[in-house]
Amino acid sequence: MSSFVFILSGYSKAEVDVNHKVYKTELTTRRRLIVFLEDGARPDYLFLNSSVLRWKPFFSNLLKSDPKHTVCSTMKVDPPTSTTQGVKTLLTGGMRSFLELGQTFFSSSLTSDHWLRQLKSYRNLSIAHTGDYVWRELGGDVFSNDLKESDSFDVYVDDTEDIQEALESFVTSTTDVLIIHSLLVDHNAHRTSTSSPSHHAIYDALLKFNKHLSYITSHLPTNTLLLVFGDHGLSAWGNHGGATYDEVTTGICAYSSSYELQPFTVGESFFYSS
Numbered sequence: 001m002s003s004f005v006f007i008l009s010g011y012s013k014a015e016v017d018v019n020h021k022v023y024k025t026e027l028t029t030r031r032r033l034i035v036f037l038e039d040g041a042r043p044d045y046l047f048l049n050s051s052v053l054r055w056k057p058f059f060s061n062l063l064k065s066d067p068k069h070t071v072c073s074t075m076k077v078d079p080p081t082s083t084t085q086g087v088k089t090l091l092t093g094g095m096r097s098f099l100e101l102g103q104t105f106f107s108s109s110l111t112s113d114h115w116l117r118q119l120k121s122y123r124n125l126s127i128a129h130t131g132d133y134v135w136r137e138l139g140g141d142v143f144s145n146d147l148k149e150s151d152s153f154d155v156y157v158d159d160t161e162d163i164q165e166a167l168e169s170f171v172t173s174t175t176d177v178l179i180i181h182s183l184l185v186d187h188n189a190h191r192t193s194t195s196s197p198s199h200h201a202i203y204d205a206l207l208k209f210n211k212h213l214s215y216i217t218s219h220l221p222t223n224t225l226l227l228v229f230g231d232h233g234l235s236a237w238g239n240h241g242g243a244t245y246d247e248v249t250t251g252i253c254a255y256s257s258s259y260e261l262q263p264f265t266v267g268e269s270f271f272y273s274s
Contacts, residue, residue: 032224034170034178034216037090038209039083039132040186040240041230042195043251045206047072055197055206058213059228059253071261072253077232079243086231087134087181091116116142119177126174130166131159131181145175157183160208167212171219185209189238195246196236217255226255 044050047059062070077086091114119125120142128145129135136143147169148162159182170178188201197203213228220226230250232240240247254261 030223032176032221034167034180034220034224034226036180036182036212036216036226036228037087037131038182038185038228038230040189040195040232040234041228041250042233042246043074043249044197045185045209045230046228046251046253048074048251050197052197052203055203056210057206058210059255062217062255066255068260069257070253070255071263072251073263074249074251075229076248077250079241079248081232081240081242081247083132083186083231084134084138087132088138090231091138114139116177116179125176127177127179128166128170128173128175129179129181130162131179132183135179135181143179157187159184160212163212164215167216167219171216171221182209182212186234186240189234191238193238194236195234195238217257220255220257223258224256225259228253228255 038045044055045057047057047063049060050057059070059072063072092112116127116139120127126144127142128147129139129143130147130149133149136149147166148159163180163182166178166180169175185202185205188205189195192199192201195202197206216226229252233246233249234240235242235244235246
């Protein structure tokens with residue numbers, strides 16, 4: 001997860017005299033980060049061509065129209081492909097374990113170190129969060145906002161307005177890091193027992209996802225990196241938790257209008273690399 005921290009390394013510094021007048025200023029670049037986790041995002045939800053002709057993933061067009069500032073890759077995660085374990089390993093770099101599946105239904109603040117705590121404690125960055133409340137349960141007191149959060153187990157939750165509000169707030173605020181964890185696609189898949197964009201509930205959820213991405217890429221503040229990915233894939237029946245190819249395969253995309261991004265390939269253990 002060192003790439004998350006690297007983008008936030010530069011800040012403005014000033015030295016003042018006893019009269020509180022600035023007499024020496026060292027200007028460095030202020031960098032910001034948006035982490036957008038779309039729960040259950042298959043690669044064809046993000047950038048790969050879909051067998052469903054009417055569905056066009058947002059990044060498939062951006063890769064063509066702005067290839068210097070956009071990169072995407074498929075990636076695989078180790079089982080169990082449950083959300084709580086995915087967020088925990090994303091934060092800490094630790095291994096997932098079937099022995100921890102019980103934590104899917106209850107979790108507590110992490111006692112081990114994680115990159116959000118590093119950013120909060122040692123860089124004094126402001127971190128906002130909206131979406132799945134498992135981030136607050138695991139992350140503890142690192143978040144500095146009152147944005148709305150969602151119940152992981154409410155399959156009828158629609159977090160569309162909450163996410164749009166968080167994106168608009170980030171654009172006009174001084175928040176350094178925004179964490180978004182959208183549940184709409186994943187929960188619609190569970191509710192309808194399918195992950196195919198041919199189903200109207202999945203298609204509608206993906207259209208809302210695309211609208212969020214369209215808004216933030218066109219309003220992305222200077223020196224900001226946008227990372228969009230899934231914590232796991234989805235089976236054809238809208239399930240996850242196991243080790244089938246569809247469940248362990250997801251995607252990741254990065255975009256920044258301020259930086260030229262190099263193509264990358266994500267290996268088997270992306271969530272565990274440090």
